[in-house]
Amino acid sequence: EKNPKIININLLNKFPKEIIDIFNIIEKVSKHRNEKAYLVGGIVRDLILNIKNLDIDIVIEGDAIAFAKELNVFLNIKKIITHEKFKTAIIFLETGLNIDLASSRLEYYEYPTSLPTVSYSSIDKDLYRRDFTINAMALEIDYNNFGKLIDYYNGYYDLINKKIKILHNLSFIEDPTRIIRAIRFASRYNFDIESDTEKFLIQAVNDGFLNKISFDRLKNEIIKILKDKNPHKALNLFEKFNIFEKFNLNIIITPSTYNIFKKVLENKDEIIKNNVKPWQILLITLFRRLNSEDLKTIFHRFGFKNKFIRKISIGINERKIIVEKLKTANKNSKIYFLLNNIPLEIIYLIKYSYPEIENKINLYLNQLQNIVPIINGKILLKNGYTESKKIKNIIKHALELQLDNENYTIKEILKELHEKHI
Template identity: 40%
Template structure:
């Protein structure tokens, strides 16, 4: 028997109003079609713990794709489906209407078909309804991620917890649902550590033993999948602790090989985190932002710097890290590190004008500069100005834009980037600090040419 309790209040409190009202609509629609519908996975875990999470996964006992299409017909928005997996994503657009109130654009709901057949014991007749949800939940990684909340109108908010997820949350435990979990998916070892660090939980003894016994399966996993998990891990709040924990478990032996994380490497990683924190000026201990990355995910690829730190002592570190890059930005960070290392000279520390430093460093990504900076011994003494430069550089306001130049009648061309670059230098030097000073500065900049 699953543990059942009602989480409607927690949903009301922790889910955005529009999403909440959409969930009520979705539940009513499911009633009309005779489907059972649930939110499931991470969002349920976070609701139980009391965190916000707007990444909504829905499972229906029925045809998930058809259901998503019906939602789009009734409320608007678009559907992308993957027939092969029985999954669909319903995305709202600006015209979506729910409950007579306007809906927000760009909300995403992943909708999946729950497996219909589930056998209570070998050769039993398949139990269709609850069991299909149960089987869907049973295939998941950890008990804390294997709970569901029903959203059909009459049962709205009913928590379904077959595998004691609530108990494990209370006991701060990460526990697998079945013994082959890590063997089937060794990336779950990295996920386990991610959730440990995020929530301050620990794997239970049996789960940790299963993880240790599956370490040798890690090399069979593609680099992309490992990289994705490492990116998720390093983008959270405790990359250093996660790296230490993975070292204690012996995981790095199977990813990095001979260059296992040493004390020296850990020191370097700590320095890296420290400078990232100062430069991005984000309070990484802020509890509110624990779910999402403390950094601007799209913009900065600090995760690849952490990985580079781990590989750095190896002669082939660059080639090794390159194999894990996930996009062009990652590749660019590594290229910039390599180029910067070659030209990095102590004279950069002598500069006192941020504009002059910008002329030297503007073409290098912030991530690469931070990485190379933390490699320089004694940088803390020397690098005050460079750190100040980076802090200011990541927050240069768009007081002057290409659009503005166009409005002023300047003919588009390479001159745009030249002027915008000069603007950056002037801003960094404190010559401009607000919008009112722009026109005057611009005139003198153009006159100088």
Template identity: 35%
Template sequence: MNTKIQKIEKYFNNEIPSLISNCKKIVNKNSDIKAVYIVGGMIRDILSDIKPSEPDIAVAGNFNKFVNLLSEKYRGKIKFHHNFLSAQIYTNILHIDINCLRTEKYNPPGSLPKTKATLDIEQDLIRRDFTVNSIAINISDINKFKLIDPYKGIEDIYEKKIKVLHNKSFIDDPTRIFRAINYKYKNNFEIDPETFNLMKLSSKNVRNLSKDRIKKEMRIFLDTDKVIEKIKFTKKINLFENISKDLSVFKTNLQKTKIPNNFLEILGIILFESDKKQIVKIFDWIKLSKEEKLKLLDIHKMKKICENLSHDKLKASEVVHLCQNISNEILKSHYIVCKIVQSNNQILKYLNYYKNIVPDLSAKELMNLQIKEGKIIGELLSILRNKKIDGEIKNKIEAKKFVKNFLNN
């Protein structure tokens, strides 16, 4: 345990010394603030030898007073969430999450919790999602740091094990099912067999979440690494089936496919054979912007486009005509999964070269040639670009000659 304390203490002293010092000073000068702890993710990450997350602070005592005093030290901006006894401080150097030590009750299960302040750190830790996040260190003790690990979270960190703290954990908060899967694939942890059984039994409780919370969790779930593996794992616990049959359209037979980091490209890959109706239904279950929805609707057009791109003797301008109204993200995703080699070659040429070609004459230059009507200028710009793409016009001189002949005819 001493080695672990030393490891954590070294990080605190090297990386966040002012935060530790300020917390100690505040507790020392204010008797109604009993103790301050760093909890959860930062300790887990330090002990796992990965880059730690931002500090998560828990306060015993006068919570609002502590938040205001700490914010003054950094001249930071405060955002309070009074219903949850929590706040964030945003500074130039840190984003600090702060929570009052609290208990939580979920009534009904799956709803947002009702919170109540406590002075007992162990009561606060048992409300958390997994044992690896239920570790605290008292940073307000003047003499030394004190590590608090009542639920053997450190042991589970070193065994790379995801384990819930009580049997009702996934019933109380079904979003923890998503979180457990994300941890498994992000940190290469294994889910404890008993916890896995609880996930499977509780996956139907995801229906108790509000639609907005499901959409938010689905966004996080799909916007991270190892998406295909994670979707496959959900089938073991019937997670998506318990949310909606609409989610059955996700493709998982892509083991050898290199999955990109871009969120829309990821969705383009796992929805690549979906029709318009299926894609629209997905919008009900994932948090998406209006622009993202419009781009995803391009997916159902790609089957026909890929067939057309595979034709022999297509002009480069015809490739542009087929591709130019499809978002880059969806084109890239279909380049990854489409098995028609000729189509892939054309998509690659479009993305890397054709789409960046502009005509040799601008609208202003056409107006200088005494062309006034906007419709004709637009038509000429389109024709000039196509001829440039096809290699039929190579410079301004040839472009002006073409325009002169076009107008004379």
């Protein structure tokens, strides 16, 4: 076995006090149980990169469940979830932080159900079964060693040299989700995929391994990519490796895909202010060419509600017609009634796909959508109208007058309705 490379980078002072306190307790329990505890994975990587990450992943050389139960005595725990077969535990603290504990092990599995029992191993083997060198570093939670990076596989070197590199040739075959993860990390940190790793990635893609990824894991990775600051490079790599072609879906990345992505990312704050999630617009952008059947299936599996899916689907199908009508719409009310039943996600998609009507969409987003009707059924009844099916239509006429005549009062609207025999 190789010796670990230990780099002293005094990481301790980079954590907030709340987490240092937790480490202190973990250390105490570790000494008491005579089982070593390590901080591993993404949090170690991001610590070195100086990126905030509070996903505390701990590997125990021993029984993680018994360890977690002992921690229970010292921490303010809301609940613990354990998984006997996997020898894992998640501790949910009162403060809202979670701690993931796992027993160090050899195997990497995707599906919990089809598994033999997990066998314990040492930390070096636990790290070896992981996806990339940059994710395979550990810090021992021990004051004599804390801050010393345990790095068997040159993760630190690859991190500094901005490389995504697998630990062994079968990595992508063992877990094809890593194909997407390689793209995700390359994109997020603007790293390159190391050349041998890229060779194995392409081979795994060509051999059809993408289809072995469970939809849930694919979904989670895609959402994480779309939530990242700059998913541009991911689009590039999806294209380069023909990822979407392999899924038998009509997803084509075109120059306009890049364009829409760029605009959504530039306008994130404004989009969020309108209560829209930017990543959802990006997802719809990717899937905008799917037929409505595929669209319904996919969005359903992405966890969207049926009512929302129906609206999205209609919006996507009709967006070209809406755009044509918007081009000639010369009144506020026309713009309003074209857009007010369309989900905002689609309105943003339209806005960023067709710059020639951007002004009209801005008018809707910044002004028209917020207009509160000043005439309602009650007011109409008070003013001589009788309850009937027509009332809904009259209210719509009233709103139309209000939209097109900014300063109209209730009185003026009623007068005009009257003049028009409405």
